[in-house]
Amino acid sequence: MASLSLNINSKNYTVDIDPQMPLLWALRDIIGLKGTKYGCGIAQCGACTVLLEDNAVRSCSLPVSAVADKKIVTIEGLSEDGDHPLQQAWIEHDVPQCGYCQAGQIMNAAGLLNKNPNPTDEEIETAMNGNICRCGTYLRIKAAIKTAAKSEKV
Amino acid sequence: MTVVKTSINRRSFLKASALAGGGMMLTFNWLAGCKPTTTKEVLTLPKEWFEMNSYIKIGENGVVSLMSPNPEFGSNVKTSMPMILADELNVDWKNVLVEQADFFPERFERQFTGGSQGIRLGWQPLRTAGATARQMLTDAAAQTWNVPASEITTENGMLIHKASDNKASYGEMASLAATLPVPEEVALKEIKEFHIIGTSRKNVEGKNIVTGKPMFSLDHTKEGMLISMIVHPPAFGMKVKSIDESSVKSMPGIRDVFVFQNLRDDYERNGFDTTSFADMVAIVGNTTWEVMNAKKALKVEWENAPEKTFDVQGWRGKETVVMPAGLESSDGHTYQMEQMSRKAAQELRKDGDPETAFKKADKVLERTYTAPYLAHNCMEPVNCFADVTADKAELYGPIQAPEFIMNALSTSLGMPKEKIKINLARMGGGFGQRAYGHHMVEAALISQKVNAPVLTIYSREDDMTYGIYRPTYTATYKAALDKDNNLIAFHVKGGGIPEHAVAANRFPAGAVDNYLAEGWSLNSNITIGAFRAPRSNFIAGAEQSFMDELAELAGKDPIDFRLELLDRAKNNPVGENNDYDAERLSGVLRLVREKSNWTETRKNIHRGVSAYFCHNTYVAEVLDLEMKDNKPVVHNVYAAVDCGIVINPDAATNMGEGGIVDGIGNALFGEMTFKDGKPEKNNFHQYQMIRQKEAPKSIEIHFVENEHDPTGLGEPLFPPTFAAVANALYKATGKRFYNQPFVHDLETTRMEM
Numbered sequence: 001m002a003s004l005s006l007n008i009n010s011k012n013y014t015v016d017i018d019p020q021m022p023l024l025w026a027l028r029d030i031i032g033l034k035g036t037k038y039g040c041g042i043a044q045c046g047a048c049t050v051l052l053e054d055n056a057v058r059s060c061s062l063p064v065s066a067v068a069d070k071k072i073v074t075i076e077g078l079s080e081d082g083d084h085p086l087q088q089a090w091i092e093h094d095v096p097q098c099g100y101c102q103a104g105q106i107m108n109a110a111g112l113l114n115k116n117p118n119p120t121d122e123e124i125e126t127a128m129n130g131n132i133c134r135c136g137t138y139l140r141i142k143a144a145i146k147t148a149a150k151s152e153k154v
Numbered sequence: 155m156t157v158v159k160t161s162i163n164r165r166s167f168l169k170a171s172a173l174a175g176g177g178m179m180l181t182f183n184w185l186a187g188c189k190p191t192t193t194k195e196v197l198t199l200p201k202e203w204f205e206m207n208s209y210i211k212i213g214e215n216g217v218v219s220l221m222s223p224n225p226e227f228g229s230n231v232k233t234s235m236p237m238i239l240a241d242e243l244n245v246d247w248k249n250v251l252v253e254q255a256d257f258f259p260e261r262f263e264r265q266f267t268g269g270s271q272g273i274r275l276g277w278q279p280l281r282t283a284g285a286t287a288r289q290m291l292t293d294a295a296a297q298t299w300n301v302p303a304s305e306i307t308t309e310n311g312m313l314i315h316k317a318s319d320n321k322a323s324y325g326e327m328a329s330l331a332a333t334l335p336v337p338e339e340v341a342l343k344e345i346k347e348f349h350i351i352g353t354s355r356k357n358v359e360g361k362n363i364v365t366g367k368p369m370f371s372l373d374h375t376k377e378g379m380l381i382s383m384i385v386h387p388p389a390f391g392m393k394v395k396s397i398d399e400s401s402v403k404s405m406p407g408i409r410d411v412f413v414f415q416n417l418r419d420d421y422e423r424n425g426f427d428t429t430s431f432a433d434m435v436a437i438v439g440n441t442t443w444e445v446m447n448a449k450k451a452l453k454v455e456w457e458n459a460p461e462k463t464f465d466v467q468g469w470r471g472k473e474t475v476v477m478p479a480g481l482e483s484s485d486g487h488t489y490q491m492e493q494m495s496r497k498a499a500q501e502l503r504k505d506g507d508p509e510t511a512f513k514k515a516d517k518v519l520e521r522t523y524t525a526p527y528l529a530h531n532c533m534e535p536v537n538c539f540a541d542v543t544a545d546k547a548e549l550y551g552p553i554q555a556p557e558f559i560m561n562a563l564s565t566s567l568g569m570p571k572e573k574i575k576i577n578l579a580r581m582g583g584g585f586g587q588r589a590y591g592h593h594m595v596e597a598a599l600i601s602q603k604v605n606a607p608v609l610t611i612y613s614r615e616d617d618m619t620y621g622i623y624r625p626t627y628t629a630t631y632k633a634a635l636d637k638d639n640n641l642i643a644f645h646v647k648g649g650g651i652p653e654h655a656v657a658a659n660r661f662p663a664g665a666v667d668n669y670l671a672e673g674w675s676l677n678s679n680i681t682i683g684a685f686r687a688p689r690s691n692f693i694a695g696a697e698q699s700f701m702d703e704l705a706e707l708a709g710k711d712p713i714d715f716r717l718e719l720l721d722r723a724k725n726n727p728v729g730e731n732n733d734y735d736a737e738r739l740s741g742v743l744r745l746v747r748e749k750s751n752w753t754e755t756r757k758n759i760h761r762g763v764s765a766y767f768c769h770n771t772y773v774a775e776v777l778d779l780e781m782k783d784n785k786p787v788v789h790n791v792y793a794a795v796d797c798g799i800v801i802n803p804d805a806a807t808n809m810g811e812g813g814i815v816d817g818i819g820n821a822l823f824g825e826m827t828f829k830d831g832k833p834e835k836n837n838f839h840q841y842q843m844i845r846q847k848e849a850p851k852s853i854e855i856h857f858v859e860n861e862h863d864p865t866g867l868g869e870p871l872f873p874p875t876f877a878a879v880a881n882a883l884y885k886a887t888g889k890r891f892y893n894q895p896f897v898h899d900l901e902t903t904r905m906e907m
Contacts, residue, residue: 018406018443025443029381034373035366037582038442039533040614044838047533075366082365091360094804097812098228099363100533100582106364121851128846132838134533134583135228136815138849140808 004068008033009077019065024048026064027074035075035103039132046131049104049111050074056111058130075103078110086110089147097135105131109145118149204328206287207336208261209239209280216311216325218245221255223262224272225554226359227584229809229868231272233358234801235280238273241350242284242343245311245324252358257556257576265578267554268589268684270769270866273801277863285340287331291324294331298322345799345861354804359580371551371579372611374539379607380409382600383445385435386620387456389831390680391481394433398453402437405451407444410604411437416595421565425468426558429592430621430681432459436600442611449613459679477679481831484526484626487651490676491628494649495522499672502658505728506668511643515634519707523631523696525894527826528624528685529833529841534582535617538597541607542567547574547598552581552588559591566595567602574598586684590622615836623826624685627655627692631700634668639708641719643668648693651678655689655696660767661739662701664732665719680828686816687869690768695821695876695894698764702881703890712763712881713747734767738796741858742774745794749856750776759789762881766874770865772796772858775814777850777878781886784903788818788850791878793871795855798862809867810855817875819844825895842897 002019005012008031015030022041027033027050036059039047043058050059051073078084086106096102105128112119112127119127124142133141200213211219220236236252257265263279266272288308295313296303299320307314311324362369387393399411415433417423435454439445462477512518538551547567553559556576564571581588597610612620629648636642644666648656654673663669685691705715717740722728724736743765746752752763758780765774776792791814800806823842827834835841855871880891883900891899 021441021443025441028373029441029443032375033366034368034375037533038372038535038611040838041446042614042837042839045533045614075364082361087364090364091356094354094356094360094808096228096357096360096363097230097808098533098581098583099359100370102363103366125847130845132533132843132845134531134585134816134843136812136819136844136849137808138815138844138846139811139853142846 002065004064006031006064006068006072007070008072009074017064019063021064023050023059023062023064023067023072027059033074033076037100037103039101039104044130045101046108047101047104049107049131051107051111051114054111054114056108075107078106084110085148085151086113086144089144089151092147093140093144095137095140095144097137101131101133105133105141109141109148112145113149119145200325204332206290206328206332207283209283210243210287212324212328214325214328216323217249217251218243218311218324219251219253221253223255223265224276225265225267225556225578225581226254227267227552227554227581227588229267229272230357230802230805231267233355233805234273235276236358237350237355237801238277238280239284241348242281243288244308247350247355249311254578254580256578259557265556267584268586270771270869272866274770274863274865281342282340285342286336289337289340290331290334291327293334293337294327295320295322298327298330351799351801352803355802357805369580370534370582371539372534372537372582372609374550374579374609376539376541376607379539379609380438380440380604381442381445382436382438382597382608382610383449383613384596384610384616385437385449385452385454386431386616387434389456389481390430390621390828391459391479391831392456393431393459394435395455395457397435397455401453402448402451405444405448407440408448409438409440411435411448411452412603414599414603416566416592416599417562418565421562423464423466424558424561425466426555426590427466427562427592428590428622428681428683432462434596436596436603438600438604438608446613476677478677480679482678482680483829484827487626491524491626491649491651494674494676495628495630495647497674499647499649499674502656502671502673503663503729503731504670505663505666508643508645508668508670511668512632512634512645514636515642516637517635517707518632519704520630520632521700521703521890521892522628523699523892524628525626525692525695526824527626527680528820528824529618529826529835530583530585530587530622530685531618531841531843532581532583532585532587535614536593536612536620537610538593539607539609540594540597540601542598542602545573547602548577549575549594549598550577550579551594551597552579552584553591553594554581554584554586554589555591558589559594562591562595563598567598585686586688587622590683614838618836618841619833621681622683623680624691625650625653625682629655629693629696631696633700633704635704635708639710641666641704641708645670646697647672649674649676651676651680652682653689655693657689657693659731659733661723661734662719664727664729664736665723667728669728679831686813687768687873690766690869690873691820691876694764694766694768694873695880698766698874698877699880699890699892702762702877702884713743713752716743716765735772738772739765739767742772742794742796745856745858746774746776746792749794749854750792752776760882760885762878762883762885764874764877764881766870768873769869771867771870773870773874775871775874775878777875777882779879779882779886784900786822786883786886786900788848789852791850791853793853793855794858795867795871796858796860797867797870798860798864800857801864803857806857806867807855810871811853813867813869813871814853814875815844815849817872818850818879819848821876821879821894822848822897823895
């Protein structure tokens, strides 16, 4: 066990924790933020995506010791009132079916837009290829990212 | 005006207060508002609710709460079912809150999500409940104003009596209305009067989903809750021999480890009581990570399980299921299925004299199709929360069919059903897998054993290797054409492990004078279950691929060829048990031909067509693809759908898009194989799922406009997609694709080039 300091959604947490515990389980079981989802545990599905220093990362495969003191943003912290352009676009396009993968999709899209505010269709497809949506809402995800990219430019 | 008797809905008029232990538990539910959700606009909750019936409560301030009775797994019934209620009730959608009903069979009919039946079977009861509440509010106003009820009109939650210039909101009349007798008969709206049905409404949970609210059972927590995980045998046909508790008991955070049995030996199962393994090992601890670590360290010895025979009370009555002993492999299955295909099978339907007709044929085409087992791979792995104490059990989990796991829960826990409460969680996907509630029994037994609230979690590997797969199937089609290229005989012989997929009375039955359908099956210890459009998810692809090849042999356009046969089925049908409407099936083919500009040719674009009827809905699809670097790139998919009245068009379109994407994915990649009883794939690095890059560039869904009662959409767009892909691939490569997943034959094609 180790005492680590975590910065999540602009809030500091000091936790006594197994340093090998993946960030995903620290978020869900220790901090109590359930928005970040478990899907595969091996960085193959993207359901657990969060932002680490503004980059999209798979929290299921990152030991919590590797992220101490770094800036972490989860779906709960993406915006104050759920009105991030991506969240608004997701609602406008009525993207979700079951909804389980969508937090990971949105966080991955946020990472993409941080780096590339105006992605082409092909860039979106490449960036989003690591996020599985079993319900098959891929077209709506792509359309929502394009809508959000446009609104951010305004 | 349609007048209906309210007695068809008898359960919904029982008031919660009239029931033993009444009152609804809403502890687990996030209220979903239908109003646009900026902070300022959030609905003010009323001080008091007045209950009109099981589905409808009205507050004194006019806010309406509507219950969505069915479990939600992504087909959006939580929005579309309340839309039906709200329309008949005649309220403004902006003043509606939606709540997820818990499992409450005394108050709700058929709380089951599956078979694309939610809207079809909910249509009449929901309309009746809405119209009845509207009538009771009208009666209350009539009594208050002393005017005839027949002169009162309703509009957007208001009651209006023009002659006396009286006006009141539903909220003002709700307290009186709730005390009035339920009318014997009520008038339903005319279709042209609908103001919510047929208009696109956003998912009522949209905001909760995109902000990461804890709405799944995997997100649930309770004071003192422990985490448990289950270790199941590594192979079908194995059981626990012994465990070494000391291998994990002293590990950090671990509370308990034990072997348990899910169902009692003498328990009489129903069709949804499928369990893959007789006994399993539970590990209970404080956090998920600690339990995952213990799971890896656990020392278990496995041994081969004996043959098992038991009765199952299914849809078709009591059937005896044999689960043979032994460790099965996919290679062995292939060999056995080839052998069985040559043997005599059970006759399912016969018209005319197929044998003679085949002898007289000018041309005969015979082709065999196969498909592997499939894993559901819902994004939310199997899990369930259970809190079992000495005198009651409370469960919260993803379950499509709560009613069908009650017996098992009651028997395994040794507790009467009245003491067991199942709360319905939003499911992170279902696809048929969550109709089987074994995880609820497991969670309940573990909670009972450790005497604490427990969240039982499957890892992805546990979920993918547990079983309840889509079965593996084969079908051999044979058709005879005369010298004028008329179809004179048709034979389908289908088999599978442990069931065949032949639907003997569907198209082209009824369109051919000489017709034979046969089926066979083989026993296995690998468990199977419903998977999005059971059986249709194989047989549609096989049949519609065969039709394409047959049309080519007959020298006819594939759509014209099908339409000719459907004309025959419509005008002069063969046999009496044809379970499709030839006119509606023709209708979707004609619509997709028009919308896709079928006869148009574009450079490098190859088109495949397919049409199928299942789950009461008619679908035709045209799929356009291009080969790039020997990989198929799907450009456009056009679908024509006849599901009667469409409740929520944009959400219906979303569902259709999902079915098509799922169909493309499973046609190209979907496959589970076995070696010595062991599933050969256990996570997404091995099991290929369709991803963003393989999804079509665009999908157009066109609904046939008519006034038929609505049917479902969760399944019907999925099965025809397999053949649309195969037929387009043929155009693109010159090769027919008979064996799913097509990725293997595509790979062979690539190597040859």
